[in-house]
Amino acid sequence: MNDLASNQPRIDAEEILEGIRRWVEIESPSHDAAAVNRMADQVEADMRAIGATIERTPGRDGWADILTARTPWGGDGPGILVLSHIDTVHPMGFIKDVLPFKQDGDKVFGPGIYDMKGGAYLAYYAYRHLVRSGKQTKLPITFMFVPEEEVGSPTSQKMIEQMALKNKYVLVTEPARDGGKIVTSRKGVLHFDVKCEGRPAHAGAQHQDGRSAIREMAKQIIRFEELTNYETGVTCNVGLVNGGTGVNVVPQFCTAEVDMRVPTPELAEEMTKKILGFTAFDPDVKVTITGGINRPPYVKDEGITKLFDHAKALAAEIGFELEDVKITGGGSDGNFTAAVGVPTLDGLGVDGRGAHTDYEQAYYSSFEPRAKLMLRLFETLE
Structure with missing residues (x-):
């Protein structure tokens, strides 16, 4: 949309809203490669x-492009x-059955x-604004759209790191976050798979011959959960557990998946070494633990501080105060780029709340100022 006074294109929240609607209405759950690729088709066409x-x-490996x-x-x-990701956690049909795209005052709802x-x-809109204005930036800009960030970026991590270093x-x-704050540090994410193998037996007639994998796992779960320490910032969550074949059978197998968040590289290494050293409580049950660092901690260093200060000054020019979250527990692809030493600013997207929920929403009032900030970063970084 053009400003009649200057006949120059301007950042327009209504235009942004319509564009976001088009992208949100293309559902793209991570595990549905065809759906994510449909989203990639739209982004490619727009770009x-x-x-x-x-x-x-x-x-590859069942993930999208x-x-x-x-x-x-x-x-x-x-x-x-x-860096952006175009996958979401919501299943297909969510926009129709649970969370339709709609605006209610300042709140705009929709999955993802x-x-x-x-x-x-x-970010796309800021680039389009440059093109419509006939401008170029001092630096080239590369946009990378990741298809499986919500599950840890298993196929894109290496490419993300390589691109960052360039x-x-x-x-x-x-x-x-928290009313418009951006992210300059994140906890690292550790992931572990735990497998227990015991000895099956009839639960009534030969109970004494069995060795319960679930009983062993219960003790391991307590051990994992006790690693949580809010003072040091370490949290440990056993989020998935599966085991047993029947209520009348001493269970031979039990598996669990563990999520751990740590604020520093040192704690990441310490916790990884500790967990991989866990042994069985029952010597007749085999315990196997695999995994480690999924996303390294993202630590605010001198380069990130300088980049944040620059963004803060730009926000002041636009007319709002920009603050940063000192450390957040959620991981992102920014963990990878910060860890390889490239100054990284995260959380530059829309403000809102309810990520991954049935009330996920963005704030319409954030569209214009956040787009302007992205545009000014493009224009001023050198």
Whole structure:
């Protein structure tokens, strides 16, 4: 939309709302590669229409494609990497049956609108604004759209790290936190798979011959949960447990998946070593633990501090105060880029609440200022 006074395009919240709606209405749960690829098709078409150079890396291991788009200016030199993911946690049909796209005052509802199609669209919109204004940035901009961030980016992590190392800055369009704060540090994410193998037996006639895998796992679960320490910032959650074959059988097998969050690389290493050293309480039950660091801690260093201060000054020019979250427990692809030493700002997407829920929402009032901040970062980073 143009400003009649200057006949120049302006950042327009209604225009942003319509664009976000188009992206949100293409449902894209991580485990449905065809659905995520439909979303990638839309993003590719939108990016191609404004002159971006497109590369699409075919998905593997059942995941969807990785899409990258680069501005036609700036050559091959290091520039700005914009990281977004286009997968969501909500299953197909959620937008129809549970959470339809709708606006209620300042709240705009829809699956994945907050985490993070709203933010992904803002970055695209800022780039489109540059094109419509006939402007170029000092640095080339590469947009990377990740297809499986919600499950830990198993096929895209290496490419994310490689792309980060080719650039000077990384901007992550994950949602804002706590009323518009951006993220300059995150806890690391550790993931462990635990398997117990005991000895089956008839629960009534030969109970004494059995060795219960579930009983062993129960003791292991307590051991894991006791690692939580709020003072040091370590949390440990046994989130999935499965075992047994029948109520009248001493269970031979039991499995569990464990999620741990840690604030520092040192604690990540310490906890990993401790957990991988766990042994069975019952010597007749075999316990196998695998896993380790899924996403390294994202620590606010000098480079990130300088980048944040720059963004804070830009926000003040726009007319709002930008604050950062000192450390958040959620992981993102920004963990990977910060860990390889590239200055990273995260949480640059829309403000809102309810990620992954049946009331997920973005705040309409955040669309314009957040798009302007992204645009000014594009224009001023060098």
